[in-house]
Amino acid sequence: MKTYSEDEARKMLKEQLQDWAVNDKALHKEFKFSTFIEAFSFMTAIALEAEKMDHHPDWSNSYNKVKISLTTHDKGGITEKDFKLAEFADKCVAS
Numbered sequence: 001m002k003t004y005s006e007d008e009a010r011k012m013l014k015e016q017l018q019d020w021a022v023n024d025k026a027l028h029k030e031f032k033f034s035t036f037i038e039a040f041s042f043m044t045a046i047a048l049e050a051e052k053m054d055h056h057p058d059w060s061n062s063y064n065k066v067k068i069s070l071t072t073h074d075k076g077g078i079t080e081k082d083f084k085l086a087e088f089a090d091k092c093v094a095s
């Protein structure tokens, strides 16, 4: 599986995804909700998808905020799997 350079990743983000940043060889975004329950429901949806993909986010939650970092640890950088999970996360808040 190809590992994308940070510049390649930034270019791909522009074409596909909203408000993600690239640094430290990972995709990053902070999602903000109205309540803790909304934030935690979002995390639950992502957790189930992550388990299916066998690809897991590095993340933190504080009340209504969820910070997500996506990188492919066993490749040491950003791969297609990170873009797929980022797309899924954006889709969860769009619906």
Ligand SMILES: C[C@H](O)[C@H](O)[C@H]1CNC2=NC(N)=NC(=O)C2=N1
Pocket: 054, 055, 056, 057, 058, 070, 071, 072, 073, 074, 075
């Ligand atoms: C053994 C197992 O398949 C690996 O450890 C998987 C699990 N989830 C993972 N998640 C992420 N984000 N990166 C990985 O390299 C990774 N590897």
